[in-house]
Amino acid sequence: MTHIFALLVTLLLVLPAAGQAAGEGSYGYPIPGSYAATIMGTPEQLRIEKPKNLSMKELVLDVYPERKKPDLFFYDDGLVCNFAYQKKKAPLAFLIAGTGSDHNSDKLQYMTYGLYKAGYHVITLSSPTHSNFIVSASKECVPGDLTADAADLYKVMEKAWETVKDDIEVSDFFLAGYSLGGTQAAYVAKLDDERKTFNFRKVVMVNPAVNLYESVQRIEALLDGIPGGPRKLGVFFNRMLDKFTEFYKAGDFIDINNQFLYAVYKAGLVSEDEAGGIIALSFRIGSAGMIFTSDVMTNSGYVVPKNRVLQASDSLADYFRVSVRLSYLDYFEEYFLPYMQKKRPGLTREQLKAELSLKHIEGYLKGNPKFAAMLNENDFIIDDADRAYLKQLFGERSKVYPRGGHLGNLEYRQNMVDMVDFLTILEDKGGAK
């Protein structure tokens, strides 16, 4: 998925030249705008570099050997993970991807580079919202419940550890995740405190959501800024593409590459509203996969007629058209909430919303020296109250960067150094607190 996403975002890439404010303090991440940083990430020359000696292979975990997978997903042999291994005794870090992303997402790759350079073994996990996870590793195939997703993740980690433990020597276990994966990491750590398979020494959350429902609301709201609103997603996409094509035609570009992207950025081709729309759209493209996959797995009749058996050769065009136009909020109201209520009679909507939050396990997290959080001042999936909350929750083990949007600065060299520091150096400091 990563590459297709990257390509798609690349194709769409259009950025607002947001206000020039870079250079405050000593933080060198250059892109001031929140949306611009989110879309562009870190300029190539400032990213953490791939270690030269990286030894990595894929693990394919058959988590539910008895599961009969629908014919449509014939290509799914199990949950795919990346496994980067050191040739000596070393700590092992598990990494959890953000919404809709897989084990091989760019962000997880950069985190792997940072940790591998610092001498860690690394295993990367797809998000429980990713199709491969839903089909192969999700117990109930209905992602969104932090407690259930954490249990699924934990089972996968145990399976992965089972698979590799004879091949590597491990000193300690660590855990990190970005975005939704960061929020999930907290729940996984809590579960680990009960089950004690890993006894995670440290857990780092990079740009986590505090309350999932509210974060989703903020992302969905970005579509209100496009002409005609969320109902005109297709019109918006096509218009962006036209604009982009014109720019490409007129310019002296050889390829659709970073140089081109930067030119688009410099030209200020697209408004702030449009940049927000692009972010929400790429989010929707991810959620479309989640909604459709979950529906097929559970035969719920949400976007695919109940009892219809799809084959690999069937066109899924109409399902795509529908799924991409449903928001996470639709998913919550029409699919997830009824499902949870069936499971737990008496559960109210407000109760469920409140449960999808770090605040729900606040007692566990507060002052817990195990946790650290990396935040951005202009990350739009949380608000200032959330930022203040996280700062108060983790104290000196939280770090707030002045810019970076949502995850834009994750692969920035300094951030990766800080992440590794959080896991290792701060250990004593955190313990003393």
Added chain:
Amino acid sequence: MNKPGSILMGFLLIIALAAQLSGCATTMANLPPEEPAMHTVAEFADDEKMLFVDDPWIGFNKRMYTFNFYADKYVILPVVRGYEFITPEFAQDGVSNFFNNIGEIKTFYNALLQAKGMKTLNALGRFVTNSTIGIGGLFDVATHMGMQRQPEDFGQTLGVWGVGSGPYVVLPVLGPNTARSTTGLVVDTGARIAMMNAIDPFGNVDNGSTIEAGVTTLEFIDARHQQKFQYYKSHYPFEYFMVRYLYKQQREFAIMK
């Protein structure tokens, strides 16, 4: 995936096999009756389609897409991975550079046919530089000297002269194409065979045809080695549409330049 070459000829057998395979259809029996879904496409008729590409042969294409997945999984990728395992990385790069350099000939005549002076000169410059300083094409020194690789093929030439792309088609093994790019592939392959016959590089060698077959095989392996895409690797259920759209878009962009 759509790297042409004399390889095309070698896959007639696979095409025949694929045609057979595409004949099977699963029949379903004894299922409870269908019930309509909560959301249907009719609700969203007021919006334009997204990522839309006309695809009249979608039934065939999706079967080929699946066929290619299996061909990759059980035949092609194991061979490519074996090659990557036994060959040192610098040698792999040398092989890629070598075949890319031969590809400059194709770029050269197509750029010429498109009346693109700079591109024609660039291809010529790259070929001459890499063939000499780059020791027969093993090293891509031209790129370091500022001559970027800008591949052209006959499909693009047709596009430049206003020939429409025709329907999208997923070819066995070669993957995403259009009717136009497939025509281009055939023409470029024909040109290649004609040139090889004229030059006959292995004519004076014993077992020349065996060597030629070996070189062709290596070229095919290298082409797959250079191609990072893998069918269904994204696990995204709508990958087919993404790939189709991105392929078409990328071709349109290539033709613009």
